Amino acid sequence: MRAVPYGDRAVLLEVAGAEALAGLRAALLATPLAGQVDLVPAARTLLVVLDRPPTDLDLAALRRLVPAAPAAGGAAAAVELAVVFDGPDLDEVAERTGRSADAVVAGLTGARLTVAFGGFAPGFGYLTGLPPELHVPRRATPRTRVPAGAVGLAGPYAGVYPRASPGGWQLVGRTAAVLFDVDRDPPALLSPGTAVRLRAVG
Amino acid sequence: MLTVLTPGPFCTVQDAGRTGWASIGVPRSGAADRAAAGLANRLVDNRPAAAVLEATAGGLRVRAGRTVLVAVAGVPAPVTVDGRPAPFAAPTTLPAGSVLGLGTPPAGLRSYLAVRGGIDVPPVLGSRSTDTLSGLGPAPLAAGARLPIGTEAGAEPFVDVAPVGVPSDRPVLRVLSGPRRNWLAEDAWAALLRAEWQVRPDSDRIGLRLAGPRLDRAREGELPSEGLVPGAVQVPPDGAPVLFLADHPVTGGYPVLAVVVSADLPAAAQLRPGDVVRFRAA
Numbered sequence: 001m002r003a004v005p006y007g008d009r010a011v012l013l014e015v016a017g018a019e020a021l022a023g024l025r026a027a028l029l030a031t032p033l034a035g036q037v038d039l040v041p042a043a044r045t046l047l048v049v050l051d052r053p054p055t056d057l058d059l060a061a062l063r064r065l066v067p068a069a070p071a072a073g074g075a076a077a078a079v080e081l082a083v084v085f086d087g088p089d090l091d092e093v094a095e096r097t098g099r100s101a102d103a104v105v106a107g108l109t110g111a112r113l114t115v116a117f118g119g120f121a122p123g124f125g126y127l128t129g130l131p132p133e134l135h136v137p138r139r140a141t142p143r144t145r146v147p148a149g150a151v152g153l154a155g156p157y158a159g160v161y162p163r164a165s166p167g168g169w170q171l172v173g174r175t176a177a178v179l180f181d182v183d184r185d186p187p188a189l190l191s192p193g194t195a196v197r198l199r200a201v202g
Numbered sequence: 203m204l205t206v207l208t209p210g211p212f213c214t215v216q217d218a219g220r221t222g223w224a225s226i227g228v229p230r231s232g233a234a235d236r237a238a239a240g241l242a243n244r245l246v247d248n249r250p251a252a253a254v255l256e257a258t259a260g261g262l263r264v265r266a267g268r269t270v271l272v273a274v275a276g277v278p279a280p281v282t283v284d285g286r287p288a289p290f291a292a293p294t295t296l297p298a299g300s301v302l303g304l305g306t307p308p309a310g311l312r313s314y315l316a317v318r319g320g321i322d323v324p325p326v327l328g329s330r331s332t333d334t335l336s337g338l339g340p341a342p343l344a345a346g347a348r349l350p351i352g353t354e355a356g357a358e359p360f361v362d363v364a365p366v367g368v369p370s371d372r373p374v375l376r377v378l379s380g381p382r383r384n385w386l387a388e389d390a391w392a393a394l395l396r397a398e399w400q401v402r403p404d405s406d407r408i409g410l411r412l413a414g415p416r417l418d419r420a421r422e423g424e425l426p427s428e429g430l431v432p433g434a435v436q437v438p439p440d441g442a443p444v445l446f447l448a449d450h451p452v453t454g455g456y457p458v459l460a461v462v463v464s465a466d467l468p469a470a471a472q473l474r475p476g477d478v479v480r481f482r483a484a
Contacts, residue, residue: 004381007461008484010431012381025225040224040429042453047429049224118227119427119453122336125226163337180226182326182338188226 003062008053011062013046018116018128021046022193023067030068033058041117041192043126070193078195079177081160083108083151084202087171089139093153096136105200107134108172113158113196118188123162123180125190130158142168149174151198158198160190173198203267203350204317207301209343210261214332214407215321216314216448217253223327224429224452231333234407234448234471235312238276241366242316245273245293247359252320252352253330255343257313259474260306264315266296270351271318271359277310277369277472292363293318310369310472318359322352334407335449369472375462376484377435382457385425386437387418390459394435394443395481402442403475407449410473416441417459427453433462433470435481447471 001024002014015021025041028048040047048054048062085105094101108130115125130153138154143166146152150161152169161167162179179189190196206213216239219232233239239254255262260279266272273293274281281288282303288294296302304313323330323340332339343349383391399412417437430436430453434446438456445462446454447470462470463484473479 005378006381006429006458007378007431007433008463010429012428037221038224038230040452042428043426045426045428047224047431049429049431117453118225119451120227122223122228122338123226186226187223187228187327191226 001063003059005054005059006047009050011048011050011054011058013048013062015044015046020067022070024065025192026070027065027068033061042119043117078197079189080197080199081175081177082201083173083175083198085173085200087151087173089170090172093134093136093170093172097133104134104172107131108158109198109200111198113198115190115192115194115196117192118190120159121162121165123188123190124159125192125194125196127158127196128156130156136170138168139170142166146171147174149176151175203348204270204321205265205267206343206345206347206349207263207265208261208345209347210257210259210304212258213262213343214256214334215253215323215340215343215349216256216331217329218251219331219448220327220329220333220338227452228327228338229333229335229449229452231329231331231335231339231449233314233331235276235314235468237468238312239314241291241364242273242275242314245275245291245359245361245364246271246316246318247356248316248318248320249354249356252316252354253323254321255315257304257315259311260304260313262304262315263301265301266298269298270296272296272302273316274304274313275316275364275366276313277307278366279307279313280305289363291366293359293361308368309371311474312471317351318355320352320354322350333449335451369469371477372479373469373473374480374482375466375470377460377462377481378484380435380458380460382425383459385419385421385457386459387420390417390437393417394460395483398478398480399443401473401475401477401479405473405475407447409447409450410445410470412443412445412479417443419457425455425457427455430454430458431461433464433467434458435460435462445470
């Protein structure tokens, strides 16, 4: 693992895979560095944000950090999202992947998805675990408005838009689930490590 | 209670921001010029986490519902109480019913009004900051907004005045090499340090968009998104760098060439469209 200073208040850890990343995050949640303010998990990196300059000792400690098992209570129990698969891009996804729309839906509902990381908007989770044959590129031209609850695909990821926003993912369906609510504890339905299943309804 | 009579061009409630929520996509936000917001709070002996008003390019007028102690810090701008000049960066008593006015700063962008006790709008995820990127926190202030005053204060302050300089409109910001410098052409770092960069009009609390020579990529392909920090200088495909400020997104997918040192972030937050900024290696 590489650990490089990122400005004078953070260290960027470059990690081989999602599992190692989750383990390192769990280790730093359980035993934070002195002055650790936040952890930002992403696709292949974990950013450790401090309230002070990182030292050589921090870098050394991070480089020999032992991944921990993600805390049992840390990630929420598996979430099942009820999805109406009537998205405007479902037919295009079917065409691109050379199968029927029903087969696309079967592939999506059969997948064991996991939230790898967040970041695009509060409550958005990048879901990994899609079958490789359902990896599709994002739309060439993003939509200026994607409604809240839209379920989309982009590259290796699936995701649900927590609120209306511009977006370039291929939209295959929609859910009525509330992805983010500041008055709820926890506020996000999906957080890194959460297992997710899509269930076809309607 | 403070009542906003006019918010000026743009005014928000800000504190130290929402920390600890990055993993679910919540930006940190908070005062763009943390040092100035902190000074305003200290002048009225507020707790450091107390919320203040961040006025952009002055123009703010508020009426005090009861007698309160206030202080304005950040970029120097003319302060008046009921039309009479009042000191800048000094604890000032606003009698009940009086109106504090903040004029347009001759240089710089953001001034901070602290009220003893703090602005007591309901916190959202532990912070009262308006996050302009994700829409969390109170809406930007509009005329007629009524702001409760809290109790986040310590002992009575005994400071008279804090000396505050006028920010340079041609600052030199110190930068450290960024984590993805190798994604950019070999001379991109030198070009960043050599050129004069003009702050574009579409700059905001999210970031400063800079106009100057085009910074080219050394490699094609997409960088997997990774965490961002305030001060990160990211280079999108158009080659025009963006210097991120308080409301930066949690992650970004373009290479970060350089990172402004945290001590120089206040100066970055005070740049306004048209200002010229330079960088030097820290």
